[in-house]
Amino acid sequence: MSVDLYPLASFEQVENTPSRLDGISAELEEDLRAYGCKLIAEAGVLLNQKQVAVATAQILFHRFWFVTSMKQFGIGDIGMGALYLASKLQECPVRMRDLINVYDILIQRTAHKRKILVSRDPHPPELKYVPMSYFGNTFYDLKDALVVSEMQILKRLGFNVNVVLPYGTLVNYLRLLGLTARDDVCRQAWGYLNDTLQTPVYALYAVPTIISAAILLTTRHCDIALPSKPPHCWWTLFDAEWEDIWSVSGYIMRLYRPRTLEEQLRPMGMISKKDVRKWLEENETS
Template identity: 70%
Template sequence: MSTALHPLASLQQIEKTSSREDGIPADLEEDLRAYGCKLIQQAGILLKQKQVAMATAQVLFQRFWFVTSMKQFGIGDVGMGSLYLASKLEECPLRIRDLINVYDLLLSRAAHELNAPLHSSTYPPFKYTPMGYFSQTFYDMKDALVVAEMQILKRLGFGVQVVLPYGTLVNYLRVLGLVNQDDACQRAWGYLNDALQTPVYALYSVPTIVSAAILLTVRHIGISLPSTPPNCWWELFDAEWEDVWTVAGHIMRLYRERSHEERTRTMRMVSKKEVRKWLDERAASMVL
């Protein structure tokens, strides 16, 4: 990662991530990143964490995969480690026990959904039984969480400074006169939150990401802003059009239709064990 105040991935890391070097396709890595961030958000809501802590955790999670492969660490473990670390950085610390219980609940529910037959109405509803205080599962998850937090700090070189975009968004909307314009602020805020499921916070500066959220907002609401050179509104914020358009594309890809096979494939590969199993099966099928 770069040594700037807001660490960004290098060109070499962007062109070929560690996961892709290990044979994980770009689309699968993209889906696993998004699913890992969804788990962080869901866990944070259940644990009543601050939004800033959940956002910080997701940014750290995204940065981690530019220096490490998903073959080496599971997205579930790194998600837990990211949220635990972010809760301390934002001064709203979590109890390890609570975090493990919530992640176990989320993963158990996902496993139940995977086992349910497609379009079945007779499959029994999900029921969660908390693990015992002294069960081996708890100790295994605790060890994985501690290791994940340590590896995040180590591999990011303790560069855990995160600049969040929410204050910048409000300032930009005021400059453009959009604060009182229908639901522009709420919609743009939502795009910024959705963008946390993509790598953009590890690729672009905050002004560029905020400009992309505003671009999507005004296009969906139908608000006209100066967009013809030399009077382009994004230039007020030192953002390049190509970068703003690329960030908007990353966000919009989140809303694309995914097949049932794509969704189940992602949900199954929360652990590094499942990722390695998938890679082995893929390699075997290519040999045949």
């Protein structure tokens, strides 16, 4: 039943993702997934889009990479297509032109930020956004990429775009544990759930397990003791396994790990499939 409610990747898909079979390391794929989700979140803010649509787009984005390689499609194009599709699914549609404009801004801003990190200029220049010409190729190229991306997401996921979001269930779990009186606990647990959207856990574990991981990290950070000795373990109330909760917690905490300059620059320069293919060619010859 859980597979019907939460479409999950198979063990074979997890062990050998299409991107990994094409030579992209697990660490790089993880960074590209996270950066693609950041772009989706930033686009959602600029478009004043509802969080349910943004979260749905990020979950669909992660599912897509279990059936398709990043060598075939860019994270920018698929992120744009996922947000466009999710806005329809959640009945808060956006104009195609607005979405294209926003992603054009984000791509230019990413390139500008990357130059600043490379130059290490203590007084970097401000971004001078150059609007695209609606009679040039840029707009129509992005429009074609948006249409193709939405179609490919539907096709490769077999139109299985059902998404169960965790926010309402989180409130119920916190109420059951008697934690809703603490604003800091609710706020931090909610934040952890938003962080998980940058990881592929929604394609790997059921929602109750992911929520339990957010509660675990929150209560440990806030120094709140919950029953944890068998047979009275709080997570058993939610049919979650300790090993799975611990694994999801690891995915979340890896987002906060210190990154070298190279690790920060690498996903910024691989937004398109052309950039990914160029990187693969360079690493094959090196």
